[in-house]
Amino acid sequence: MNAKEYLENYKKDLEPLLRGYFENKKRNFKKIDPLADEAMRAIEKFTMSGGKRIRPAMVYYGFLLGGGEADKKNKKNILQASMAMELIHSFLLIHDDIIDRDKKRHGVDTMHEYYKKVAEKFFPKTDKEHFGNSMAIIAGDLAASMANEILFESNFSSDVILKALRQLQKVVYTTIPGEMLDVVMEARGKSTESEILKMHEGKTAFYTFEGPLHLGIILASNNSEKLLRNISDYSMAVGKAFQIRDDILGVFGDEKKLGKPIGSDIIESKQTLLVIKVLENGNEEQKEIIRGLLGKKDLSSKELESFRKVVIETGALKYSEDLARKFSKDSFEMLENIDSQNFEAKDFLGKIAEYTAVRNC
DSSP states (O other), X not given: OOHHHHHHHHHHHHHHHHHHHHHHHHHHHHHHOHHHHHHHHHHHHHHHTOOOOHHXXXXXXXXXXXXXXXXXXXXXXXXXXXHHXXXXXXXXXXXXXXXXXXXXXXXXXXXXXXXXXXXXXXXXTXXXXXHHHHHXXXXXXXXXXXXXXXXXXXXXXXXXXXXXXXXXXXXXXXXXXXXXXXHHHHHHTOOOHHHHHHHHIIIIIIIXXXXXXXXXXHHTTOOOXXXXXXXXXXXXXXXXXXXXXXXXXXXXXXXXXXXXXXXXXXXXXXXXXXXHHXXXXXXXXXXXXXXXXXXXXXXXXXXXXXXXXXXXXXXXXXXXXXXXXXXHHHHHHHGGGOOOXXXXXXXXXXXXXXXXXXXXX
């Protein structure tokens, strides 16, 4: 199987459990308060709208990698526990969308945009942007609390649950500095390659790969420091490949496949490898084109094409693609150091390593 097939198979197992979880939560929240019920429904729509489910899949395959058994009972237990990672993902995305001022995610309204429209309909005199952002922050916090609850109530021993909850918190507080660095670099308007790669480690490599894989290993009751260390090495490489490719798709991707607007990184003046390589290697005219388009709120399709042209002509695209492939290759080679008897889990990680540098969504 290739990486997409692995992820699709995992999704088929996960989605019914995730839907069942939301159905149960909606029944409970309806008894609490109409606003809580509405927030739960909004989180459900946001979470179920799409996505590859790569982070909870990493929890599942980390469990197998750590020696966890995937018989009928244990498989359901680890699938249910892995939902915690998907709710953490929703929590972080909801807040990230506010920061980036994005209007679409997976083809549906972002949480703050949804609540902005609620304000337009029911509270026309209020500050609609502020209302949308405020309600989305609260909804994101609710998603985070649900993630903790999922692990707290999972069918594992109490000592394993405690370790898993610590790991989930570690995922959040390790991701936050990466997000902060992203905001600071955007405000500063300049950055270096080392800063960008550091941001990718904190914002993507840890919370997409290392954190969830470690969580799965912990749930398998595996305390091997060597295994955790080797997984970290793999994760840092594959995570950087994944994010570099993500930044490329943000400029050159297909909006229908991505489920979000192409060029939003340009509109938000994001400091990416594409941008800094143009500013390092481009001539003055090329640099001025990029500087003039970064942060432009009404970016046209013609201006997007101009941005793309400069990125290609200066070699910034090729440099980024080559570096993503290098990190992908590095992560694949690092699998040799991971000691596990589970072929499926190692094969999955290998296919993910190959997929990261060439994916188109």
